[in-house]
Amino acid sequence: MTTRSLAVVCGAVLSSFLLASASVSAADNSPWVTTWATALQPIPQISNPPALYRAPDVAGRTLRQIVYPTLSGDVARIHISNAYGKAPLVIEELRIARSGAGAAVQVGTEARVTFSGKLAVSVPPGGEIDSDPVRVAISAGMPYAVSSFMGREQKLIAWHRVSSQVNYLSMPGNHAGDASADAYRQRITQFAWVTGVQVEAPSSSTIAAIGDSITDGMRSSLNENRRWPDALARRVAQSGDKSVAVVNLGISGNRLLTDSPCYGDALASRFGRDVLAQPGVKAAILLIGINDINFAAMPAHGGLDCDAPHTQVTADGLVAGYKRVIAAAHARGVRVFGATLTPAALPPQREAIRAEVNQWIRTSRAFDGVVDFDAALRDPADPTRLRRSFDSGDQIHPSDAGYSAMADAIPLLGAAKK
CATH class of the missing domain: 3.40.50.1110 (SGNH hydrolase)
Incomplete structure (x- = not known):
């Protein structure tokens, strides 16, 4: 050539x-177009893994992940994956908001994300699901926080290990709706479960x-x-x-x-x-x-x-x-x-x-x-x-x-x- x-x-x-x-x-x-995505990989399931492969404790905690969409839109949906899962993936509540400094979000920008009209979702092992459409202003190049309050028995067995992005894990409890960063004491550099953000375009x-x-x-x-x-x-x-x-x-x-x-x-x-x-x-x-x-x-x-x-x-x-x-x-x-x-x-x-x-x-x-x-x-x-x-x-x-x-x-x- x-x-x-x-x-x-x-x-x-x-x-x-x-x-x-x-x-x-x-x-x-389909009117949907992927504006942000990541790919998952399994976490080695061995009794004493090296530090790089030790998954954080997510059970009953809220994971706040920072993503940067590359296409704007007024209506979005979130794609959740339980690839490699051996048990159901349980999310009790999911929200998206414009990210502020660190783990904080901008007040007044948050939106609840539902699944068939319900706040909670259980994704079967190996399954994937798209959320209901949610009206939220997505601006290309700007950071958004996707906060997921996880089930009481939830374990992290798949992730995207090298995110090059700091994400945040809360103390126990539902902190998906928190605008402040106070509850988010732990930092991780992986993505999990949220594998896509799509907009109507x-x-x-x-x-x-x-x-x-x-x-x-x-x-x-x-x-x-x-x-x-x-x-x-x-x-x-x-x-x-x-x-x-x-x-x-x-x-x-x-x-x-x-x-x-x-x-x-x-x-x-x-x-x-x-x-x-x-x-x-x-x-x-x-x-x-x-x-x-x-x-x-x-x-x-x-x-x-x-x-x-x-x-x-x-x-x-x-x-x-x-x-x-x-x-x-x-x-x-x-x-x-x-x-x-x-x-x-x-x-x-x-x-x-x-x-x-x-x-x-x-x-x-x-x-x-x-x-x-x-x-x-x-x-x-x-x-x-x-x-x-x-x-x-x-x-x-x-x-x-x-x-x-x-x-x-x-x-x-x-x-x-x-």
């Missing part, structure tokens, strides 16, 4: 015109960013929304397009082909649930594969081995996985844009796989377009490594500046016309 044609295709991703031109599916009749569309820790925003600044999908959402808004949302469905440690006890289902398996089931999604940007390449070489650990199974992969195996994702997306009328794997200072054998995969992404025309994150981040003096100013310090994850450069590598429609 030439540079010119790449610019045209990738620029068009950000226009509602091209997004709306994707093949029509049954879901296109029938002429709008969503771009889903999906991948591993580099999409998840690992090592980006806490509470500052400096992941590359955040930067992309800001660029879209600044371009004047108010009809396109960008949601982040990355999971740190995720692989394309292999499930993990810590890092969630393989992306090729979770793509349907996490992307295609999101209302309003018309395009996806896919960045995945570096963990498939790396984890085979990681040493095995006793007890909890998050990198297991240590499966050896080839470029051909990764390509086959990409083709599965593309086929699933096209069957639902969703366009998929393949992102090249970014530099990770790999030893020669693993670097050769990365280079072969990137060559296929760039030249195969299997994707609807290509986003060349590798070219945007690599050091011109050593293309196997991140440019120093784009390196967070571990030679794998970008800095805030690097994540911004990734968003800048996706041309806007105006740039594509030049």
Whole structure:
């Protein structure tokens, strides 16, 4: 694909015109569009987990989560997931309000959320549910607090572990309606249960960013929304397009082909649930594969081995996985844009796989377009490594500046016309 044609295709991703031109599916009749989302992963259920995998006590407490919608609307609904649950998920009361400082909310902005007209809901194991529509002013780019008072026996067994956002857990009791932060004494950096916020916006569309820790925003600044999908959402808004949302469905440690006890289902398996089931999604940007390449070489650990199974992969195996994702997306009328794997200072054998995969992404025309994150981040003096100013310090994850450069590598429609 030439540079010119790449610019045209990738620029068009950000226009509602091209997004709306994707093949029509049954879901296109829905007025709902996803404005914020996250993907869940199971918490390893072992007797003595490492500190990173110890779930907080949520029973009979209120969890207040801070989310940043990327599309405005006057009517919203909340999507609740009990994926990986072994028992019903019980929420006694749920509210949404404009977030204030820390765990506080702005007085007069809160709205109760109901389910079939009732305040409480019980979601069966493995089930999901949308709330009733609630009239609340959602403004793109502004923070909202979603407060859920949990059942007396509720346990947290699934989460989105790397939220890059401080959320708040209360003392025992129902504090969903509290405007002040006084009851919220515990801070956590995970999301749980609330996996989507949707708005009524029938002429709008969503771009889903999906991948591993580099999409998840690992090592980006806490509470500052400096992941590359955040930067992309800001660029879209600044371009004047108010009809396109960008949601982040990355999971740190995720692989394309292999499930993990810590890092969630393989992306090729979770793509349907996490992307295609999101209302309003018309395009996806896919960045995945570096963990498939790396984890085979990681040493095995006793007890909890998050990198297991240590499966050896080839470029051909990764390509086959990409083709599965593309086929699933096209069957639902969703366009998929393949992102090249970014530099990770790999030893020669693993670097050769990365280079072969990137060559296929760039030249195969299997994707609807290509986003060349590798070219945007690599050091011109050593293309196997991140440019120093784009390196967070571990030679794998970008800095805030690097994540911004990734968003800048996706041309806007105006740039594509030049």
